[in-house]
Amino acid sequence: METPILDAILLRLRAALERDDLAGAASIIAGLRAPDQANVFADLGDRDQRALLPELTPETSADILEKLDEAEVAELVADLSTQTLIEIVDEMEPDEAADLLGDLAPHQAEAVLAGLDDPDEVRPLLLHPDDSAGGLMTSDYLALRRHMTAADAIRAIREWQPETESIYYLFVVDARGKLCGVVSLRQLVVADPATLIATIMDPDVISVTVGVDQEECARLMSHYDLLALPVVDTDNVLVGVVTIDDVVDVLVEEATEDIQRFGGASPLERSYLDSSVQWVMRKRISWLVLLFVTDSLTGTVLRHFEDELATVVALSFFVPLLIGTGGNSGSQTTSTIIRALAVGDVRLGDGLKALWHETRVGFLLGAAMGVLGLIRALTWGSSIELSVTVGVTLLTIILWANILGSLLPLVATRLRIDPTVVSGPVMSTLVDVTGLYIYFSLARIIMGL
């Protein structure tokens, strides 16, 4: 829905809440599409949210809670009675229900689970981390058998009366529940009703085991254009299905985390304007302090060259420019390499190739910028020795930044550290310290200080 319309609805909703008309507010919410219900609800204050939630139908509450950020949900449901919670969780998709139960206190989760219509649908999902295939999958799927006909399969779907759109791929299992094929609803509908599933199914089905990371699931589904991905245990027994809508959410969420880490902060884990000032600060200060301590080494390097600085004050004029350019060049490299690793353009085995690529790019960029720096220094009236120092430093610093910028993400990935943590600010800080050392060492040699 268009933003201005939602804003108008929000105004009406706030007015209803102000005059304590909870039933009126609930009916305004009930008239919206599920994702818009969540948006409007999220814009309300904490107190209004708590007052309104018990007034909504369990279906609406379930839709809203499925869309809100985890941290907000945990705060909201803390106030609800176990009975209300049971009614809401009964309306949720099994994978979302499992996520919510995972956020409750263990005894409360157990009480809610015991009261559900079908606890066995949710219980197995609780065993897996939220960010694994097991945590992402739903247990709400229909498995077919090879000896069924297309007509049998369609009859089974009619009887099941699924409410989700997760039925577009149907997975075929053998007598022991092992995954042996996939057939799409399109194929079932198009096929002659008497056709055996065994003859139309594709036996070469792509699947993941429960422990596989959600990013890998997203990569597979995006690479193979899949709408659903079957999840199996170590015996190849089908235990769940990951659907495309969950994977789209994963892609958006992971991109947000990557970009926040790129800026040198820990991921916020909740939507921005709902994050308190203290929360945002907490997510940033540790990085800022760490980088501050590292960057303090620049002071140590400068003190080390105090005599040179006192003799030629003009040396200090170029300090921010040189380390800034090195940092920029390093950031360009890390961001390229990290993304190439993430989308699979570069694999770890290609590490040396990427390093060699960046070394050559660094040399060319460094040479070009070195000439530019030399000219800039000369036109500023610096001595020829100082100008040459600036030029050679630019060449060296950019070459070095490109090598460092490709090496660090590769090493981080090898050590199974998220490579985004060595990007952006970390990169500039490292180049600050090492770049200064390069500059003054070259000054000593070239200017004979």
Add this chain to the structure above:
Amino acid sequence: METPILDAILLRLRAALERDDLAGAASIIAGLRAPDQANVFADLGDRDQRALLPELTPETSADILEKLDEAEVAELVADLSTQTLIEIVDEMEPDEAADLLGDLAPHQAEAVLAGLDDPDEVRPLLLHPDDSAGGLMTSDYLALRRHMTAADAIRAIREWQPETESIYYLFVVDARGKLCGVVSLRQLVVADPATLIATIMDPDVISVTVGVDQEECARLMSHYDLLALPVVDTDNVLVGVVTIDDVVDVLVEEATEDIQRFGGASPLERSYLDSSVQWVMRKRISWLVLLFVTDSLTGTVLRHFEDELATVVALSFFVPLLIGTGGNSGSQTTSTIIRALAVGDVRLGDGLKALWHETRVGFLLGAAMGVLGLIRALTWGSSIELSVTVGVTLLTIILWANILGSLLPLVATRLRIDPTVVSGPVMSTLVDVTGLYIYFSLARIIMGL
């Protein structure tokens, strides 16, 4: 398929190509899944690709060309005969065919178009930019009418024999082709065969017009969990359908571009290891030069305060640390705000709210880091006046960086400039120049220079 298996296949393929066994190489490719075919093909050298392409069946060539980067496709097809191109394009999805035709020389595109089995399916798609809903949509869809029954609809699907999975949502139009509802294949299958479409369709259908940006399409489909999004003209006449697989590709592509811009480089537009050193350099040098010229102003500021620097050399020890910390803090802010704008957490109307949020965060972070800086300077044996200057500068610089870091992306978005261009390196460079001015001005006042 697992990477080691693909690597082994690549070795066999290269061996076949080395002994000029093109037929053998083609049959190795034919045995793979379409996305893997493209991966393996992309890993070959330019010469091998050109030799192999004419040996593949048109279906396989079409699958491979659909998955390769645009720039690579343009180079490859330049060598093919018009007849071969016609056979390949006939096998492509209409939206992919239109993208490929858009990359050909106009006369060649016209020749290929004239030879296609169904040029009218592709021709209208050529009118729209690649990155709009019109460029993303396919014209290969089935429109239903209100008076049809569920059985009629399923019969129509059987007759159509669609090869794509884009049939999971079917759109309903009136006599003039205007979009009036949506029904899912699930609903059709589950419904009683005699049910009228009009009674099961959802008349409240979310659609976009042809000119809408692809990022907005992705946002809508991700927000409303849609598998397909209908595209209409200004009269609400249905002209195409955007499917989820294309949107997943858009999400991956846009995240790549954002991250590369974040690092201060223009997007590469092709996969990393396939980009030549010269190409990578071209994408980076203009930003590097622009930032270099801007960063040169730091030299101007430092020369302006030459006397102060000559009097207290120790002032220069803190320069990299202060501007580095300011830059880091600014990067944290821009990355958060840009991402919040992209996912819709912050709308332009919330601009003042976001600015106020960041001002408070900046003040708290600045105060904390200021105290830390004061202590660090004192323990280094700096004078009390210099230490106080360092502390106050940190507070001021971080506050300023947070204000600048939230203001710039908001202003850029308002001016319809991609906000990622004012992130990362641009932010650090701006803070370098202004931060130095803040530092020396405060030094003059506090230290009485």
